[in-house]
Amino acid sequence: MHNNYFGKTLKATILNIIVALFITGIIIGAIYLLANKQIEEGISLISKVSIDMENKEPTEDMKLTTEDNRISNYPEYGTQYATIKIPKIDVDLPVYYGDTLDIIKGARVGHAGGSYFPGEGGSIIYMGHNSTKVFRRFSELQKGNEIEVKTDYGDFKYKIYDMQIVNEDEPEKLPIQKDKEILMIYTCYPFVYIGYTTQRYVVYAELVE
Amino acid sequence: MKGLALIVRYILIILLAIIILAFAIVNISSSTILSKDYALSKLEETEYYSGIYQEIEKNFKNYIDQSGLEEEVMNNVITEDKVKNDVNIMISNIYDGKNEEIDVAEIKTNLNNNIDEYISKQQGVKADKDAIEKYIDKICEQYKSTMTHTDYEQQINNAYMKIMKYINLGNKGILIAMLVLIIVIFALCHNRLFKGISSVGISILSSGVFLTIANIFVNTNVKINTITILNGPITKSLRLILNDIMSVIAKYGYWMLAIGIVLIILGNLMDSIKYKEEE
Numbered sequence: 001m002h003n004n005y006f007g008k009t010l011k012a013t014i015l016n017i018i019v020a021l022f023i024t025g026i027i028i029g030a031i032y033l034l035a036n037k038q039i040e041e042g043i044s045l046i047s048k049v050s051i052d053m054e055n056k057e058p059t060e061d062m063k064l065t066t067e068d069n070r071i072s073n074y075p076e077y078g079t080q081y082a083t084i085k086i087p088k089i090d091v092d093l094p095v096y097y098g099d100t101l102d103i104i105k106g107a108r109v110g111h112a113g114g115s116y117f118p119g120e121g122g123s124i125i126y127m128g129h130n131s132t133k134v135f136r137r138f139s140e141l142q143k144g145n146e147i148e149v150k151t152d153y154g155d156f157k158y159k160i161y162d163m164q165i166v167n168e169d170e171p172e173k174l175p176i177q178k179d180k181e182i183l184m185i186y187t188c189y190p191f192v193y194i195g196y197t198t199q200r201y202v203v204y205a206e207l208v209e
Numbered sequence: 210m211k212g213l214a215l216i217v218r219y220i221l222i223i224l225l226a227i228i229i230l231a232f233a234i235v236n237i238s239s240s241t242i243l244s245k246d247y248a249l250s251k252l253e254e255t256e257y258y259s260g261i262y263q264e265i266e267k268n269f270k271n272y273i274d275q276s277g278l279e280e281e282v283m284n285n286v287i288t289e290d291k292v293k294n295d296v297n298i299m300i301s302n303i304y305d306g307k308n309e310e311i312d313v314a315e316i317k318t319n320l321n322n323n324i325d326e327y328i329s330k331q332q333g334v335k336a337d338k339d340a341i342e343k344y345i346d347k348i349c350e351q352y353k354s355t356m357t358h359t360d361y362e363q364q365i366n367n368a369y370m371k372i373m374k375y376i377n378l379g380n381k382g383i384l385i386a387m388l389v390l391i392i393v394i395f396a397l398c399h400n401r402l403f404k405g406i407s408s409v410g411i412s413i414l415s416s417g418v419f420l421t422i423a424n425i426f427v428n429t430n431v432k433i434n435t436i437t438i439l440n441g442p443i444t445k446s447l448r449l450i451l452n453d454i455m456s457v458i459a460k461y462g463y464w465m466l467a468i469g470i471v472l473i474i475l476g477n478l479m480d481s482i483k484y485k486e487e488e
Contacts, residue, residue: 005481012477013470016407020414020469023223027230027419043430050435101271129274194277194328195340196347 062153064119071117071153078103081111082118082151084126084185089137095149099127107133109185115176118149118156122178126185130201135187138163138201147183147205158183158205165189168198181207218397218408225390225412230419232383233461235376241454243373245304248450249297255449258293260442265292265355269348276344282323286316287352295356306366311356313349320345355440403483407476414469420462424455 031039060073062081075081075097082095095109104110109128116122128134147158166173166186174184182204189201241247252258269283301307324341395405433451437444 005478005485008481009474009478012407012481013473016411016473016477017414017470019219019222020411020473021418023226023411023415024418024422026223027227027415028422046431046436049438050432051437101268101275105271105274130277131274134274188275192277193337193340194324194331194344195337195342196276196344197340198343 062151064153069119069121071120074117077113082149084109085148085150086141086145087148088142088145089135089140091135091137093128093134095126104128107131109134116178116181118151118181118183119154120178121181123174123176124181124183125174125176126183128185128187130187130189130191130193130197135185135201136191138187138203139191141203146208147185147203149183155209156207157209159208160203160205162204164202164204166200166202168200173202183207214397218394221390221394221397222408222412223415225387225394225409226415226419228383228387228390229412229416229465231379232387233416233420233465235380235383237454237457237461239373239376239380241457242450243369243376245300248300248304251446251450251453252296252300255442255446257442257446258296259289260445261296261355261440262287262289262292264440264442265352268351268355272344272348272351278324278327282320282327284323286319286323286348291315292356299357302363303365303369306370308363311353313352316349316352317345320348401480401484403476403480405476407473407480410469410472410476412469413465413472417462417465417467417469420458420465424459424462427455 062075063072064070065072078096078098078100080094080096083093084095085092093107093109095111096103097111097113099110099112104127109126111117112125112127115125118124130136130138141160141163143160143162145160147160149156149158164173174186183206184202184204186200186202188197189199190197191201265287266283269286270280273280273283295311298307298309298311302309321341324345391405391409394408395402398404398408433448433455436448436451438447
């Protein structure tokens with residue numbers, strides 16, 4: 001008698017669980033049909049703001065392809081990829097990819113995102129503070145002085161051909177172009193000043209080697 | 210006729226499963242991300258206030274190199290209490306619809322005093338009043354943007370108020386719909402009351418399986434612990450809240466699985482006993 005109850009209950013329970021799973025399948029199928037695109041977009045958006053520091057793949061070395069003068073494997077934002085030397089004013093500093101205040105803090109030079117890299121044949125824009133550790137002595141620079149940039153993929157030598165004081169709202173004085181390789185380095189002006197400076201001292205140099 | 214009743218009963222079981230899911234989602238969201246108390250408790254848990262205070266100090270120091278000043282001018286410009294108070298203002302703006310501005314007068318005064326003191330010690334340095342004011346304004350702007358990270362508090366609050374209105378209305382509607390569906394399912398089972406119990410169990414089990422699968426799906430496809438947004442304290446709080454919501458979803462899922470199976474077994478067992486006795 002008890003076995004009979006048990007058998008019937010078990011059979012009905014299994015059947016009900018199968019029905020429940022089937023219903024779940026129907027709901028999932030309906031959601032998939034109605035919102036599959038939105039779900040995929042959501043996941044891709046989240047993966048864009050995900051940084052897995054533990055399982056990070058090592059970045060490959062930067063290379064300059066000679067056919068089209070393009071860099072392969074650009075450096076990660078906020079990392080050092082070069083050093084800059086200006087012998088005339090004893091500058092020998094690391095160059096970081098990025099231009100936020102956090103990146104250029106202390107004795108660092110930043111590379112403006114959006115400008116070209118050394119060797120690519122276009123405008124390269126670097127910036128640094130006007131502190132004594134960085135570009136305080138920019139006023140001593142003269143036309144013809146040399147600037148050396150050393151990267152993992154090559155060394156580049158530039159010669160200064162102009163210096164200008166520009167306002168911070170004159171981006172046209174730092175034009176982005178790809179006709180000629182020009183290195184433009186700017187710092188805040190006046191060099192010794194207290195407060196927020198609205199002018200920039202720009203040094204223009206062209207590639208010689 | 211019997212076959213038609215059976216089909217209708219299964220359709221109602223599917224509808225009940227969807228309604229139970231909606232009930233779970235509404236409850237999970239209103240007890241987590243849509244609750245001001247919950248948000249405040251999570252900020253406390255992640256030590257958000259001291260984290261954002263350190264972040265602001267770090268950002269202030271980034272402005273030192275370009276100003277011709279020394280780091281000492283940033284000493285005692287802000288306090289952790291001020292930061293905590295301003296974070297709470299922002300939270301109230303979002304959750305309570307207040308339109309309170311973050312007051313930077315204290316920062317301006319402290320910074321002005323520190324800069325004046327610094328300048329009085331220096332000799333032969335150009336100090337333009339306008340440039341200093343502009344610099345202080347930049348620092349205050351930086352403070353405000355690190356505190357709020359959004360200019361859309363009012364819009365977020367409007368959206369929040371709308372959601373809460375719909376949730377309150379929806380909750381009542383969901384409960385009524387749930388009750389009606391259960392009554393109709395029981396009515397369709399005629400005299401077999403216990404079949405009605407197992408039918409409700411099927412709906413609850415389906416919802417439980419769905420929530421469990423959804424939890425597994427999210428955990429497989431989204432690496433919550435690698436999400437990085439704006440700065441350390443915000444990232445830490447966001448990760449904690451998302452992980453917490455996922456664990457609440459998992460808990461709801463497991464409870465529904467257990468309740469569903471118990472109701473199915475109980476309903477079937479009682480039904481077979483009663484049916485046999487009647488025979």
